[in-house]
Amino acid sequence: MATDVQLPALGESITEGTLAQWLKKPGEAVAADEPIASIETDKVSVEVPSPVAGTLSETLVNEGDTVAVGAVIARIGEGGAAAAATPAQSAANATTNPAGPSETPQLRGSEHAPEPAAGDQDNATRLSPAVRRAVLENQVDPTSIKGSGKDGRLTKEDVLAAAQSRSAPAPQAAPVPAPQAAVAPSAPGERKEERVKMTRLRLTIANRLKEAQNTAALLTTFNDVDMSAVIDARARYKDLFEKKHGIRLGFMGFFVKAAALAARDVPAVNARIDGDEIVYHDYLDVSVAVSAPKGLVVPVIRNADSMNFAEIEKSIAGYGKKAKDGTLTAEDMKGGTFTISNGGVFGSLLSTPIINPPQSAVLGMHRIEERPVVRDGQVVVRPMMYLALSYDHRLVDGREAVTFLVRIKEAIEDPTRLLIDL
Incomplete structure (x- = not known):
């Protein structure tokens, strides 16, 4: 029987949060109280623990979705057998598959981009979108980089530092046309722009600072x-x-x-x-x-x-x-x-x-x-x-x-x- 994982109370006056990252994927075994997701609020980032030991059978929301306190975000099943990925997870996986139909340019590298070994698939799928983009753009092997983030996870700075430490510059990623991309592909020497959605914390900081200027x-x-x-x-x-x-x-x-x-x-x-x-x-x-x-x-x-x-x-x-x-x-x-x-x-x-x-x-x-x-x-x-x-x-x-x-x-x-x- 599956156990629902609800978004816990996040603090006084906080009624919702944004699912920043799934720390586990469907089919993975989880221990009781082990974090399975990272939630970002207006004030802090918190991790959602699994209420029971078992297997993450399905995820019910996508990364970037806004979730109300008390809402069910995932289900934990019994045993350790792998479960089929939900549509939300399938969509996320598609963005990391170079042949997938939902592919976006900022997540796609050239045909020579390093692929993680089979034993490293879990670490690869736990990379945040910004880190995945940095890995592909800089043509580095994420499995060879020691992460400085929480629980050893890679950060964008880790990837950029690894790219800079190489003696030879990485080849430029092959441009891939896609009108809906957040990062437009560009030829060598051409200027480009990148649009990144503000985090809830950064947006709150911006609003509060502007409020101080407008009020005081x-x-x-x-x-x-x-x-x-x-x-x-x-x-x-x-x-x-x-x-x-x-x-x-x-x-x-x-x-x-x-x-x-x-x-x-x-x-x-x-x-x-x-x-x-x-x-x-x-x-x-x-x-x-x-x-x-x-x-x-x-x-x-x-x-x-x-x-x-x-x-x-x-x-x-x-x-x-x-x-x-x-x-x-x-x-x-x-x-x-x-x-x-x-x-x-x-x-x-x-x-x-x-x-x-x-x-x-x-x-x-x-x-x-x-x-x-x-x-x-x-x-x-x-x-x-x-x-x-x-x-x-x-x-x-x-x-x-x-x-x-x-x-x-x-x-x-x-x-x-x-x-x-x-």
């Missing part, structure tokens, strides 16, 4: 900070800190603590507008912007004002790992009263970050760069960082924004203030 009176103020004291403190205590707490001492812990201290003096930065009222928080839930494979996400460090350095660093490291693995949940990103974004890890010298609604402010960190500054009438070289505070001018006055940044600067340049609450 955005303004950014800047300051710079001498990082010498923090760098010296890290160099002096990093080994002892890691030995005691099992986590590295980073820069973010200092800035979270400094923000908590500054928010006590300037509570408007940690507040929000709700209709015609201002909501002040006596706690600091810091949204830390983290880069994930499918876009920027902002998990929340709750009650950061009452945490010590070790607790803050452990929370940040845990969220970073979950973002890389694609296991962040909607609950991880729920709420948040203030955001810190560190563009410096990517080399950014200066930026104007956009607030994360309904929050009223975001602190932007940037790269540390040695610059000449004047100290006691002498020009000296110091490791400097530009700070940017973008804020909603409807709620935060310019004086308050500048005061907040000055408090951050004072705490970073003299970390003792973080210990004695100054």
